[in-house]
Amino acid sequence: MEKLHQHFPDTEIDFLVRKGNESLMKEHPFVNETLVWDKKEGKYTNLFLLLKKIRTREYDAVINLQRFAASGILTAFSKAKERIGFKKNPFSFMFDRVLIHSIGNRTVTGVHEVNRCLSLIEHLTDNQPQKPQLYPSDNDWEYIKQYTNEPFITISPASVWFTKQVPKAIWIDFIKSIPQQKIYLLGGPVDVALCNEIKKACDNSNLHILAGNLSLLQSAALMSYANMNYTNDSAPMHLCSAMNAPVTAVFCSTIPEFGFGPLSDKSFVVETRENLDCRPCGLHGFNACPKGHFKCSNIQIDDLIQLSNV
Numbered sequence: 001m002e003k004l005h006q007h008f009p010d011t012e013i014d015f016l017v018r019k020g021n022e023s024l025m026k027e028h029p030f031v032n033e034t035l036v037w038d039k040k041e042g043k044y045t046n047l048f049l050l051l052k053k054i055r056t057r058e059y060d061a062v063i064n065l066q067r068f069a070a071s072g073i074l075t076a077f078s079k080a081k082e083r084i085g086f087k088k089n090p091f092s093f094m095f096d097r098v099l100i101h102s103i104g105n106r107t108v109t110g111v112h113e114v115n116r117c118l119s120l121i122e123h124l125t126d127n128q129p130q131k132p133q134l135y136p137s138d139n140d141w142e143y144i145k146q147y148t149n150e151p152f153i154t155i156s157p158a159s160v161w162f163t164k165q166v167p168k169a170i171w172i173d174f175i176k177s178i179p180q181q182k183i184y185l186l187g188g189p190v191d192v193a194l195c196n197e198i199k200k201a202c203d204n205s206n207l208h209i210l211a212g213n214l215s216l217l218q219s220a221a222l223m224s225y226a227n228m229n230y231t232n233d234s235a236p237m238h239l240c241s242a243m244n245a246p247v248t249a250v251f252c253s254t255i256p257e258f259g260f261g262p263l264s265d266k267s268f269v270v271e272t273r274e275n276l277d278c279r280p281c282g283l284h285g286f287n288a289c290p291k292g293h294f295k296c297s298n299i300q301i302d303d304l305i306q307l308s309n310v
Contacts (some may be wrong), residue, residue: 002133003118005030007125023216027137055079064089065117067101084120103258103283110259131263134242136221144222152182154222154229156236157198158191161285163253164233167297168198174304175202186219186236187211228307240264248307252297255280270303272296
């Protein structure tokens, strides 16, 4: 968004998200309209209603950052003057400009996803790197002030995927090891139960649950004030990157070499010390360890403790 705005300051830019993520674009200074696809209720009906809306806009360009069929349909049949995307998309044969999307592996560190996405507009802008940004509103900043009157760290213990999520026992041991540190547990409404379990096990008066009480942008704003933010390889890590907030990201089944690691100026990656032939087991994680042992989650508490006061 920043890169396009720099080069085309008078151009209207619309942004498409899956329902549930639209709050990230609230009051974004460079977004004309946020288009929302509701996948849960009438998935395909809503997809084609959205396509109809896109076609009426007759965009100069539609830029597809995804590699999945649904977004490929929206791009291919958009009626845009230029349709841009990755070759991995099953509808890329109908795009006007197609680029290779190459993921790294254990032996080769891949280009970061941000740079892969920027490559799609390099011919329109330039080849200089650009970090992502988020824009909490004045109300968001004002709301989180109540939590910033003394130094603190945050922990976002949950993840959509089980094999990306550090076991709660590790977070509990970590919290017990830093009893004098003020700690906020972050997450969405579905993460409250996990946070309650962690708090109950810790019995720590400095531990507070904010999961379910903050919007995504409020969470992002709060993270920017933290001494350190602890996350899985999950959305909170990317919120930190977009706020340039300090972050320690713990990778279990996935690896930072894929190209999705933290981008903050002050960022750290913690992984198991074991050399596991089965890691990584997949790009996005699984609901259970394919091998049944989940050894990639054997994170050393000392590796977290030494970063707790960074």
